[in-house]
Amino acid sequence: MNQHPPDGPIDAISIDCLIFGFQNGSLEILLVQHGEGISKGRWALPGGWIKYSESIDESANRILRDLTGVTNIFLEQIKAFGDVSRYPTKRVITIVYYALVKPENYTLHAGFTAADAQWFPVDEVPTLPYDHDQIVAEGITFLKEKARREPIGFNLIPKKFTLLQLQALYEAILGQRLDKPNFRRKILKMNFLEVCKEKQTDVSHRAASLYRFDKRKYERLKDKGFIFEL
Structure with a gap:
């Protein structure tokens, strides 16, 4: 050999x-x-x-x-x-x-x-x-x-993020603009985000609510099988 x-x-x-x-x-x-x-x-x-x-x-x-x-x-x-x-x-x-x-x-x-x-x-x-x-x-x-x-890219945004930051990530990945109210409704309906009960600080505009990714909820959903309809 x-x-x-x-x-x-x-x-x-x-x-x-x-x-x-x-x-x-x-x-x-x-x-x-x-x-x-x-x-x-x-x-x-x-x-x-x-x-x-x-x-x-x-x-x-x-x-x-x-x-x-x-x-x-x-x-x-x-x-x-x-x-x-x-x-x-x-x-x-x-x-x-x-x-x-x-x-x-x-x-x-x-x-x-x-x-x-x-x-x-x-x-x-x-x-x-x-x-x-x-x-x-x-x-x-x-x-x-x-x-x-499945949710991806959560390591690319802050641990506590706004829905607008999350939407910007998905728009970049998908290469298309997403309707803001529709995106928020559908992403919240998936029920893998946890409300932090905090708002943005040091911003010149109206402070938005902060969320975090709940991996345990996501894993339970993932086992059942689901598709994002964004």
Whole structure:
């Protein structure tokens, strides 16, 4: 049997990371600029080869850390992309992971084969190499569908938040404006928000009531199954 070095790459299987962020009311995505290789100078998803010695989860976290400096986030696997012609020089299957994070919590440090790492609003993403445009498009669709199935992104807003802040988050994820009274009625009807009996402070406008996410109520609802009709 052929023996492969433990740290050697499996150069037919790669990892790509879709890291979404929410800041300034906008949904953004983390990209790296390739510093070498056939796509040198182009912006792309953070990605690289899996090593023989690591699991795919370990590989995803290592690649993201080495290319961008982003660590300690929960990465969820979406799907594999394996079109025969997705990579120009050989057959490569890539496994895509996703996360939704708060960009201000991370300091980017481009490294390894990346010349730069930056956040881009999803509507300002440049043309990406390989099939990364398709991956981004499917990732955004996945995020929208997930947002309609379950509450997501509560780590992106304060622990105590207003309904307007929550609506802004969902508008950014769904990419559409939502009717304010309708959103509030439906989100409160789901009964996984807890009223804090507090109002905003240090605001120039009328202070709004604050809420918090009640995870126990949500888990009970999730077990029953439900869909957001936003």
